[in-house]
Amino acid sequence: MFRNQYDTDVTTWSPAGRLFQVEYAMEAVKQGSAAIGLRSKTHVVLGCVNKANSELSSHQKKIFKVDDHIGVAIAGLTADGRVLSRYMRNECINYSFTYESPLPVGRLVVQLADKAQVCTQRSWKRPYGVGLLVAGLDESGAHLYYNCPSGNYFEYQAFAIGSRSQAAKTYLERRFENFTDSSRDDLVKDAITAIRETLQGEALKSSICTIAVVGVGEPFHVLDQGTVQQIIDTFEIAAEQEDPATEPDAATGQEAATEQGTAADQGGSTDEGAAPMDI
């Protein structure tokens, strides 16, 4: 994207019928660190990569609990994300107070989208620079939505946003048909694997990723680091056992080890025969 004379105001259309400010806001989402979500019939899992400014600082919080039955993962301007999370929490608690019933996710998402749309049609406002993956449960089951700065929203079986999210999306695209009937634990494993895809060779540790789950009979909560590390370890253990066999033939090694995750991240730097990622 490059600068042009139609991109100063959000209320200026380009001759091609585009609102550049809105598109620039969506760029901000693409620059944020990755967040992914996937759902089965009964559970939704959110995951994100935690960036920290330096080794000395703490990680940015990117997953927010909105209510017992709704949680959100953000990518982009975290400050905007926090403000929207506060709005969502308010809406949920007000609805609960009046109706003693949880706010249906679908309605919250529409309210959020309408709020974002307002910012695309006022000259004194700017679009929110954050994409939200909203995970929630309601009467009709488990839902995963993606809310854009443009005010659009879509429902997904699985999705990834943020930088290097394409790698995760490719992984999810291959597997999503199985997600509906996945067990909760398999869903979490798939989420962690999808996150690993976005890391592009970096070692996967529980300190750089956060996983949250919501499901039938399971209120929204973030999994603690210990639990996540244990799950990661089960991948690595399976991968180690495969190691001797995959060394000679990188191609078949990759196919065989797809389920558990391969040794690529361990041997990636030295093994030039192996493709850049586990697929």
Place this chain on the structure above:
Amino acid sequence: MYPYVTGTSVVALKYKDGILMAADMGGSYGSTLRYKSVERMKPIGKHSLLGASGEISDFQEILRYLDELILYDNMWDDGNSLGPKEVHNYLTRVMYNRRNKFNPLWNSLVLGGVKNGQKYLGTVSMIGVNFEDNHVATGFGNHLARPILRQEWHENLSFENGVRLLEKCMRVLLYRDRSAVNKLQIAKITEDGVTISQPYSLKTYWEFSAFENPAQGAIGSW
């Protein structure tokens, strides 16, 4: 603040398939039984039934609030709809907030319904007191009907037995409540929807010997 045209008791109970509710059709103007075709029970949305005693004009106002509530609920046009629990809690908020402003809606409400197989029966008073139970009543019904229901209500009443039980309560109210009129409706709500019966009357018995010669025991004045 006082009521002008009022309805008397509403009685309701849970039965096998849902909720049964009964109310007479009288609108009293003080001690005059002025209006005799007042419908004091109305369906709300797809899943609820509301019965009211107290000021009739306030009941009509409540129906307008609920109309708007259901309208906005429908306008979302998604798979969700407000069930009896949500409507009951909404009404509780409305009644309580009015009470806090010293401008109450002078009603006692009974809200019953079924959603996704779950039966719900609750009540809200004009001061915002609300609760759920297997059988509820307003006004005189609390004093005359509830004791009968406490003795004779049980889970999974058949429709016929439920109606019989309600008629027994309404008959006692007819004998003993001065504001009762002998023209009532019984409404049922199940998963399939609401049905409100046509108005009808209860048979009453006045041939008690004490009524034959009422002055018999009153020889002399003192």
